[in-house]
Amino acid sequence: MRPRPRVTSVRFGFNPNSSSLGIDVTFLMLGLAGVSIISATVSALLPRLRPPPAPRPETPTQDASKS
Amino acid sequence: MTRRGLGDHLASILGKAVGLRVRREAFGAIAMTERPAALFYLDEAGAKAMGCSEPAPEPAGSAEHRAPVEVHWTLSRRCDQACTACYTQSVPNAAPFNRERLEATVEALASAGVFHVAIGGGEPLADPFILEVARALRARGLSPSTTTSGGPVTPDLARRLTDFAQVNVSIDAPGAAYAEVRGHDRFAMADAALRLLQRHVPRVGINAVLTRSSFAHLDELVRYAKERRVTELELLRLKPAGRGRANYLEQRLTPEQAESVLPRVLALAKRYRVRIKFDCSFAPFVYHHAPEPRVLSFFRIHGCEAGDSLASINPEGGLTGCSFLAAEAGPATVALGKAWAGSPVLERLRRYRQEPPEPCKGCAYLKACNGGCRAVSAHLTGDPYAPDPECPRVRRAADAARDAARDPARDAE
Ligand code: SF4
Numbered sequence: 001m002r003p004r005p006r007v008t009s010v011r012f013g014f015n016p017n018s019s020s021l022g023i024d025v026t027f028l029m030l031g032l033a034g035v036s037i038i039s040a041t042v043s044a045l046l047p048r049l050r051p052p053p054a055p056r057p058e059t060p061t062q063d064a065s066k067s
Numbered sequence: 068m069t070r071r072g073l074g075d076h077l078a079s080i081l082g083k084a085v086g087l088r089v090r091r092e093a094f095g096a097i098a099m100t101e102r103p104a105a106l107f108y109l110d111e112a113g114a115k116a117m118g119c120s121e122p123a124p125e126p127a128g129s130a131e132h133r134a135p136v137e138v139h140w141t142l143s144r145r146c147d148q149a150c151t152a153c154y155t156q157s158v159p160n161a162a163p164f165n166r167e168r169l170e171a172t173v174e175a176l177a178s179a180g181v182f183h184v185a186i187g188g189g190e191p192l193a194d195p196f197i198l199e200v201a202r203a204l205r206a207r208g209l210s211p212s213t214t215t216s217g218g219p220v221t222p223d224l225a226r227r228l229t230d231f232a233q234v235n236v237s238i239d240a241p242g243a244a245y246a247e248v249r250g251h252d253r254f255a256m257a258d259a260a261l262r263l264l265q266r267h268v269p270r271v272g273i274n275a276v277l278t279r280s281s282f283a284h285l286d287e288l289v290r291y292a293k294e295r296r297v298t299e300l301e302l303l304r305l306k307p308a309g310r311g312r313a314n315y316l317e318q319r320l321t322p323e324q325a326e327s328v329l330p331r332v333l334a335l336a337k338r339y340r341v342r343i344k345f346d347c348s349f350a351p352f353v354y355h356h357a358p359e360p361r362v363l364s365f366f367r368i369h370g371c372e373a374g375d376s377l378a379s380i381n382p383e384g385g386l387t388g389c390s391f392l393a394a395e396a397g398p399a400t401v402a403l404g405k406a407w408a409g410s411p412v413l414e415r416l417r418r419y420r421q422e423p424p425e426p427c428k429g430c431a432y433l434k435a436c437n438g439g440c441r442a443v444s445a446h447l448t449g450d451p452y453a454p455d456p457e458c459p460r461v462r463r464a465a466d467a468a469r470d471a472a473r474d475p476a477r478d479a480e
């Protein structure tokens with residue numbers, strides 16, 4: 001049997017601060033029950049999504065006069 | 068279209084809607100979504116389930132990550148605010164961002180698979196190239212964000228910040244207390260900028276440096292954050308860097324404040340229903356309250372990740388583990404690529420948890436903490452790889468060692 005996909009950890013939010021990393025301490029209030037619920041939910045939902053193709057670098061347009 | 072084809076198509080539409088990006092890692096994969104803003108760490112089965120067909124990469128030295136997840140990019144040291152604790156020692160007449168570095172740096176960030184770039188300064192929003200930098204990052208699928216004093220924010224500029232995923236405004240305390248920490252009273256300016264930004268940027272938050280004096284205004288600050296309905300309030304520990312060095316000992320949190328900050332912040336978050344973040348350097352003050360390790364690990368409430376999930380680019384284009392650390396791993400364009408795994412500078416930061424001195428060695432939170440803030444250790448002990456002297460556990464161990472040295476007979480009993 002194929003192992004079930006699992007989300008092992010999550011970090012919520014962006015960190016616009018450009019000097020150190022932000023850690024959302026309010027999640028401490030959710031405790032282990034919060035971990036179980038969020039882990040089960042995202043482990044079930046996330047693998048159903050697919051990323052769109054990554055944007056490529058813009059290629060400079062060729063200067064026809066030089067060819 | 069077959070049922071499977073339809074399912075894949077729907078999965079792609081949903082992925083695009085949430086701004087999904089996935090990066091392969093030795094442990095599986097990391098998926099980032101922009102709406103909601105989150106990073107999900109997946110195991111190998113999760114990576115496969117999300118369509119990662121390529122084999123897992125080799126681990127990058129001692130790092131958990133094969134490249135940083137987040138990069139802090141200090142464009143320049145130009146700013147006219149002259150804040151007393153500025154960690155970059157910014158001044159009004161410093162050179163602006165060197166535009167010649169833009170393409171190569173963005174390419175290096177994108178090729179490495181970095182998800183998020185926090186643009187710093189100086190005052191980033193006063194830089195003539197700020198919109199171009201944000202647009203270039205966006206064009207390669209990265210999420211830019213920034214923090215501002217609010218000074219340069221005009222209605223026109225706010226309207227043009229559409230490439231930013233989030234902008235925070237620096238407000239250490241509301242009202243008259245603002246001047247106590249910054250050394251000048253520009254609260255009205257910062258507040259006006261915050262309200263203006265909220266009309267045009269999807270997420271607007273507050274950054275606040277927590278000092279001995281601003282600690283007394285924490286309740287007012289959280290109430291203000293609630294009134295303004297900000298996305299989040301991020302509290303930063305004062306660092307002994309740049310101009311922050313001069314008054315560090317007088318302005319850092321007292322041991323009592325440091326030990327009480329977590330319960331106080333959690334109570335305020337609950338009371339006002341505001342999302343509150345600490346910066347990574349607060350980690351030892353969090354672990355002092357012995358939180359459940361599985362909760363810490365799942366929500367990645369970690370300490371120092373310099374040179375692992377985090378790296379910084381200084382105005383000269385050099386890559387460091389964190390904006391507070393001077394040692395460079397090389398030019399960012401090189402160090403974000405092949406040099407990432409083996410860089411001795413970055414490996415030294417990552418390996419602390421493998422060979423730590425006491426009392427970190429015997430600490431149950433060593434893996435998550437990684438010894439506290441290297442910038443604080445460097446300033447207070449002269450050794451960036453010493454345990455953070457302000458960690459309550461480290462402080463108690465030092466006190467006990469001092470007592471034992473004073474009274475060796477008692478120790479021998
Ligand atoms: S003893 Fe060391 S590892 Fe433990 S919390 Fe303090 S600084 Fe972090």
Ligand code: SF4
Nearest residue numbers: 020347371389440441
């Ligand atoms: S040295 Fe480490 S703990 Fe201190 S701010 Fe930098 S990443 Fe955070």
